[in-house]
Amino acid sequence: MFQLHPRLEADTFSVCQLTLCEVRLMDDQRFPWLILVPRRADITEVHQLSLEDQQQLMIESTLASKVLEQQSQPDKINVAALGNVVSQLHWHVVARQQSDSCWPGPVWGCGERQPYPEDASTALCSALQRRFHDV
Amino acid sequence: MFQLHPRLEADTFSVCQLTLCEVRLMDDQRFPWLILVPRRADITEVHQLSLEDQQQLMIESTLASKVLEQQSQPDKINVAALGNVVSQLHWHVVARQQSDSCWPGPVWGCGERQPYPEDASTALCSALQRRFHDV
Numbered sequence: 326m327f328q329l330h331p332r333l334e335a336d337t338f339s340v341c342q343l344t345l346c347e348v349r350l351m352d353d354q355r356f357p358w359l360i361l362v363p364r365r366a367d368i369t370e371v372h373q374l375s376l377e378d379q380q381q382l383m384i385e386s387t388l389a390s391k392v393l394e395q396q397s398q399p400d401k402i403n404v405a406a407l408g409n410v411v412s413q414l415h416w417h418v419v420a421r422q423q424s425d426s427c428w429p430g431p432v433w434g435c436g437e438r439q440p441y442p443e444d445a446s447t448a449l450c451s452a453l454q455r456r457f458h459d460v
Numbered sequence: 461m462f463q464l465h466p467r468l469e470a471d472t473f474s475v476c477q478l479t480l481c482e483v484r485l486m487d488d489q490r491f492p493w494l495i496l497v498p499r500r501a502d503i504t505e506v507h508q509l510s511l512e513d514q515q516q517l518m519i520e521s522t523l524a525s526k527v528l529e530q531q532s533q534p535d536k537i538n539v540a541a542l543g544n545v546v547s548q549l550h551w552h553v554v555a556r557q558q559s560d561s562c563w564p565g566p567v568w569g570c571g572e573r574q575p576y577p578e579d580a581s582t583a584l585c586s587a588l589q590r591r592f593h594d595v
Contacts, residue, residue, distance in 0.1 A: 370537050372522040379518040387507040387514065401547075402505055405540030409556060409564035412536075421544060429544035430569035 327364040330413040336438070338446050340453050345381040346416070348389065348457065350450055353438040355427075357397045357420040359389045359453075368414045371406050386418055392456040393420040407433060462499040465548040471573070473581050475588050480516040481551070483524065483592065485585055488573040490562075492532045492555040494524045494588075503549045506541050521553055527591040528555040542568060 329347060337349035337360055345365075351358035363382060368374060374382065390402045399420035406416050419432050427435035441449070464482060472484035472495055480500075486493035498517060503509060509517065525537045534555035541551050554567050562570035576584070 370525065371518075371539055372525040372537065376519070376522075379522065380515045383506075383514040383518055384511070387511075390505065390507040401542075401544055402507070403540070403542045403544070404506055405538065405542070405566075407536075407538045407540070407566060409536055409538070409566075431540075431542060431544075431566045434565035 327366045329362060330411050330415075332411045333360065333362060333413065333415060338450050340450050341457050343385045343388070343457075345378055346385050348385075348453075350446065350453065351438075352440045352446065354441045354445065355436070355439050356425060356432055357393050357399070357449075358432065359393065359418045361385055361389060361416040361418065363414055363416075365414070369408060369412045370414065371416075374414070382416060386416060388457065388460055389418040391460050392453060393418060395456055395460070396420070396453060397422075403431065405431075405433075462501045464497060465546050465550075467546045468495065468497060468548065468550060473585050475585050476592050478520045478523070478592075480513055481520050483520075483588075485581065485588065486573075487575045487581065489576045489580065490571075490574050491560060491567055492528050492534070492584075493567065494528065494553045496520055496524060496551040496553065498549055498551075500549070504543055504547045505549065506551075509549070517551060521551060523592065523595055524553040526595050527588060528553060530591055530595070531555070531588060532557075538566065540566075540568075 340348040340350050345363050346361035349360040397420045400423045401421040403419040475483040475485050480498050481496035484495040532555045535558045536556040538554040
């Protein structure tokens with residue numbers, strides 16, 4: 326049975342549920358950063374998903390990319406599945422600005438996470454929920 | 461018209477052509493590292509591809525992941541589209557070992573690229589070509 330990995334749960338906020346994935350917001354105010362977690366048990370690699378699930382993941386990744394573009398007008402979207410630390414398959418969609426503190430390097434392993442103030446994360450999750458609904 | 465970006469051409473070797481993508485081997489012997497470049501002009505983001513092309517990219521990414529698993533029995537496959545340095549859309553498929561010099565961090569921005577000796581890259585490209593043919 327699918328259960329969100331405790332480390333992912335601790336580092337992120339719930340945004341919404343899509344057909345395949347839970348959408349979470351990374352608690353790091355340096356980057357608008359969504360994490361899509363397919364609700365499939367015991368999967369660690371994208372290529373372990375069924376073809377149908379892979380194709381749904383692409384649809385949901387595109388949705389998340391468009392939501393972040395609308396929300397923060399980034400210079401670039403980075404998408405990735407790494408999983409070197411938390412093995413449960415999770416898909417990063419990160420809005421990057423050329424002015425952000427890790428540009429042009431990747432966000433993973435760059436500096437320290439900067440958690441949102443509580444009211445800011447609540448407001449951002451609500452704004453993102455509305456965009457996922459409308460996009 | 462699609463033309464491979466000169467920086468990608470300089471840093472990689474040709475492996476084969478798939479339906480959508482050129483498959484290239486990154487010239488870095490630290491990691492078995494494939495780069496898939498969709499033959500589509502003026503595309504910088506995965507979500508700019510048509511739905512059909514996105515789904516083909518997933519099929520070819522899975523193929524590349526399985527080829528790398530057969531070739532090098534990695535602990536993990538990392539897949540990503542970053543494009544912060546070279547904007548032409550290119551898809552990384554990287555075989556990672558827990559013993560590699562960047563683990564558990566990402567390969568991008570980690571240390572210096574270590575080019576293959578010429579005979580090693582030729583032999584590896586041939587081996588990979590055979591695996592793409594057979595997989």
